[in-house]
Amino acid sequence: MNHQHQQLASGRWNEMELFDQMANIGSEVERAIKWKNKRNQVYCVMAFDRALELLDLTIADKKNKKHLRELLRLREMLADYFIFSNEYHSGDQSWQNYFYSFNFAARANV
Secondary structure, X not given: OOOOOXXXXXXXXXXXXXXXXXXXXXXXXXXXXXXXXXXXXXXXXXXXXXXXXXXXXXXXXXXHHHHHHHHHHHHHHHHHHHOOOOOOOOOHHHHHHHHHHHHHHHHHOO
């Protein structure tokens, strides 16, 4: 697989705490939201793909096994929001609120 985040995919990602992983995923989701609102579908999809790549690395990280259900549901809901018909009725603000808590926790953990 050709990773956009080469250094992270090579093992550095697994050294990070879950809060840090989720905060980084949230940064890519925030970028995707920004580009979606600017009606730039190409950049939106690129940011979303990077978010999915980081989320997949998080799902594959063995230390996150007990959070697997939430991580897989998160993946499903993000795909529904950005690619499919938004059956879960999520919105920009709900995603920003969800990831904000991880940013806060990651910063508090420093």
